[in-house]
Amino acid sequence: MSDRREAIVDGSIPRTLVGLALPLVAQNVVRVAQQVIDTFWLGRLGETAVAAVGLTIPVLGLLFALLVTPFVGTQILVSQRVGADDDAGARRMVVHGFALAVVVGALVGGAVALGADPIVRLVGAGPDVAPGAALYLGVVALGLPLAGASDALEAGFVGRGDSRASLWINIATVAVNVVLDPFLIFGWWIFPQLGIEGAALATVAGYAAGLLLALGLALGPRMNLSRRHLSLTAADFRELLSVGAPITGQQVVSQSVRVLLVGVVAIAGGAAGLAAYTVGARVASVAVLPSRGLGQAAQSMVGQNVGADRPTRARRTTRVGVAVAAGSLALLGVVQWFVPGPVARIFVPDLAGDGYALTVQYLTILAYGYPAIGAVDLLLAGFNGAGRTRTSFVADLLKYWAVRLPVAALALPATASVSVLGVAVAPGLDWGMPAIFWAVTGSNVVAAVGVGAYYAAAVRGGLFADAAKGVETDTAPPDDADTDSDATADPTD
Incomplete structure (x- = not known):
């Protein structure tokens, strides 16, 4: 170890x-x-x-x-x-x-x-x-x-x-x-x-x-x-709950909106729309595997460097992670943008008609947001590694409930009363499935811009330096601890 x-x-x-x-x-x-x-x-x-x-x-x-x-x-x-x-x-x-x-x-x-x-x-x-x-x-x-x-x-x-x-x-x-x-x-x-x-x-x-x-x-x-x-000890359980509970909230927020979106898709797109949305979700779940793995790894690296009182290195880990994740997903997005049809056929070989056409459209639109997904995954890993997990909860709350679901609801018929999974919602504008497709990609891009701006402000405010001071241990910090300035950057990075 x-x-x-x-x-x-x-x-x-x-x-x-x-x-x-x-x-x-x-x-x-x-x-x-x-x-x-x-x-x-x-x-x-x-x-x-x-x-x-x-x-x-x-x-x-x-x-x-x-x-x-x-x-x-x-x-x-x-x-x-x-x-x-x-x-x-x-x-x-x-x-x-x-x-x-x-x-x-x-x-x-x-x-x-x-x-x-x-x-x-x-x-x-x-x-x-x-x-x-x-x-x-x-x-x-x-x-x-x-x-x-x-x-x-x-x-x-x-x-x-x-x-x-x-x-x-x-x-x-x-x-x-x-x-x-x-x-x-x-x-x-x-x-x-x-x-x-x-x-x-x-x-x-x-x-x-x-x-x-x-x-x-x-x-x-x-x-x-x-x-x-x-x-x-009760103190350790409290700390565990304090750090972990916001991520549970984040997961509940995202899962609940996904359930509601299925209802919106069923009303706006019927069987063909459901097929396109399902295939797109499966393709995206595979495409984001690199950024999910990098996010977990960065979370541990940032946490260890925060514990070692090396905030500069924690910040650089986040920055390198964002570049690698956004870059790798951008390459996958380019491939998907050029060949959405063959990608769809890999997952559902018999897809045809309106279902196939909508799937190709969705995969093309999804590709634009892939770099943003990678960037958000690693930026939030930086916050999480510093113990600021509530940022992830707030980011997903705004991404899903303030952007994705309201924009997707524009796909619903412009009728006086619409019910999604038994929940009454405001009438839409009858924009159809493209509104849902762009709601997903648009919310990812908005999240990347918003989280990126907040991260920059948090770093200027001493995000990682403050986190390093707050780590509770049984030992004193090392004598060679660095500070949150570029003047003490590690030559090895």
Whole structure:
């Protein structure tokens, strides 16, 4: 761990950032592959099974948003304490994150398992889809404590700069899920044929496998957790909640608007519009994998440099990250802009007619906003690494509720009364699907400009220097701590 810390606080920033990010990008690719394979096996059960599981996706997104608090809080606080050479304090924070995740996962998962049927009906499940959706949601909900605990340990590794451990944990989770899927769904070998319930059990088994591997790595030499780190304090829990809770708010804000947007799309574009919006969302989720991985890596690097009292290096890490993320997504955007049709065919080979035309239009418009997505991801990683996670919450609140949803609503018919998922909204201007497409890209660009301007002002106000002073550790800061001025810049960066 000392070698990783030395690279993060003293080594080449671009090389270290990319080195930390690559395993995180790879683990996100693994997760996307899992979704594709799950859909493949469920598709053999029929369209109803796919629809039932698909209906639970936004609900599960909201549930996992509640588990973001221990995940992000653990990563940021562990990175700051490791940077400050407070390794024992970092390990204790991992234990606090683990405990909080288990409690939150058990409470939320238990409540959802008991109320799965009314929940799926609330989000619009019909009589043919509701039983399967409720069954899948109820079983997966019971696995939330396992998933949350595994994620908290994973966050501890990422905060310490060990992103490879995070990759292995995710590979174990996905591999067990994917291997068990056909056995439990179709009753292969000695297993009973469980259908949708089998898919859910395979998912929970994957969570369990990831947790077992995470515990093995944490108790082993990679982290050396032991009994002496089990002391829990109210102060550490408060700090964890203070840092992590705003990110949960950020996730809830974004997930809730996505659910409402699906309703807007269904009214404005019908089946063809839904197809275009779905394909565009899938393509974008793959395209942004580099910036998501870089954001997680930068968050840990900024946190460690803040803990090491090196605010200049924290600021430069953010700046390098913005350049790399925006540049890489710009290249992907150029490719997508030139060949939107072939890109759409990769995801849905049989797409035709209005659905294909709208998808090509959406992919072309989406490409304009890719560099902005990369810039925002890394700017917010800088704020998060400094412990200013409320900035991420406010940024997404404005991006989704003040820009994206109101502009998208212009696509709705210009009638006196329009209802989206049971919520009455003001009439639109009947601008159709292009209004929704530009609402997504426009909100990304507006967010980049707004967050960029706020970041520049925050840095001038001593963002990273103030964060470094506020890190609570058991050790004094190093004697060679730098300041928030270019006069003391590291020659290695």
